[in-house]
Amino acid sequence: MNRTFFFSITFATIVLGVMLGFQFRTTSASNDVGPRDREQELALEKKNLVEDLYKLQMEISELSTKLDQAGIGQREADEALERELAKIRRFAGLSSVSGPGVELVVQPGQAGLSTVNAPRDITDEHLLKMVNELYSAGSEAIAINGQRIAATSEIRLAGKHINVNGTPLSPPYHIIAIGNASVLKSRLELKDGLVDILSEFGISVEIQEKDEVAIPAFTGGLFFDYAKPVKEN
């Protein structure tokens, strides 16, 4: 009888000791998650930087080829500059482009499919998030109902329409994006991703992967009343 009492006290105090120690540990190291998050964050940043550096080096070697060509003669020099201009215009959204990508149709869902979520209006914010998500997944060019999304393009509710580049658009919204088709599609269709979220709002999104899609150029005027270029020294 003494023996069992003895053992139970030993056992209880060891447990108590371990609990004390753990208690101490959790209070002293409650911000344990920080470094690990930071590590992943940095790993991603490093990967992006390496990719971008590689591309910058390619651009520099392309430019030195163009500079070599420009050294040959006047006509060649103009031609080389014109090619550089074409590249910049392509990036800015000033030329029509094609390539692999996805085609999205965004529209109010079919009534009756879900009793809880009656179809709702599609707002500017839905389209804004969609475009943002596509760029985040690596899209190189996007258009909504034929309007190319450039650096200054707004996507904004105006009455019953949504204005893009000052042009009123109405549903269904056809969003076309050039990039890695399967990456773009799977990013949108992630569990609890954007398509899931929108369907809870009664909005249907259909996504099709395509080998080739075409995207028109930005057609707005290029007027700069306020911005002036600054030469780097």
Place this chain on the structure above:
Amino acid sequence: MNALRMKNFYWSVALVSLVVGVILSVQFRMTNDMQHNETIRRTQELADQVAQLKKEHDVLQPQLIRMREQLEDLSTGPLASQIKAEMELATIFSGITKLSGSGVEVTLKDSNASQKPTDNPNWDIIHAEDILRVVNEIKAAGAEAIAINGQRLVATTEISCSGPAIRINKNALVPPFVITAIGNPETMEGALKMRGGVAEFLQFFGIQISVKKLEQLTIPAYSGSIKSDYLIEAVADTSLAR
């Protein structure tokens, strides 16, 4: 007598077991700490590498701009002036050149109000969507160029959440977020501050937003690569190779 002895013995056993328990868990904690330190060491290593890569980036990017200027200088043929005029517009619009002009500076800060336990802690933090909203409003008000914490917004710029940070042009940025925009200062300020507008909306959620009109501000050039992997020029192009 015997009972008292027994009692003393129990006490000492209890004390010893308590000490053993504490030692056990401290031991466990120390091995855990070593793993923790390992994470910190790796993180430090990564941070150094990232800093080094950024340095390389800061060397290459100006080089690219210089080479582009050289190419312009070499072009003196009959088409030169026309191409150069188009070049200026395209570089401004694309975001690959530094700009200056009048505009606004919008600062977004997380709420510094003390939280009540009933408050939703998610409310006071600036989300990617909040920045998207502000930027979209400024664009609608005619902004000609925009940057956030020094990151120039270009056509392909994403503004996404990344843990506690916000990722713009693949760069992780932390608050406060300073959005600079070149354009008509009055129009942009008015658009943000209008009744029921973005500023009011964000303030409701406890985010501090301030809008300052500026006569002169500069916006940096986009620092990333403009090389594309998937785009093909749709119209016939003069280029010999892609």
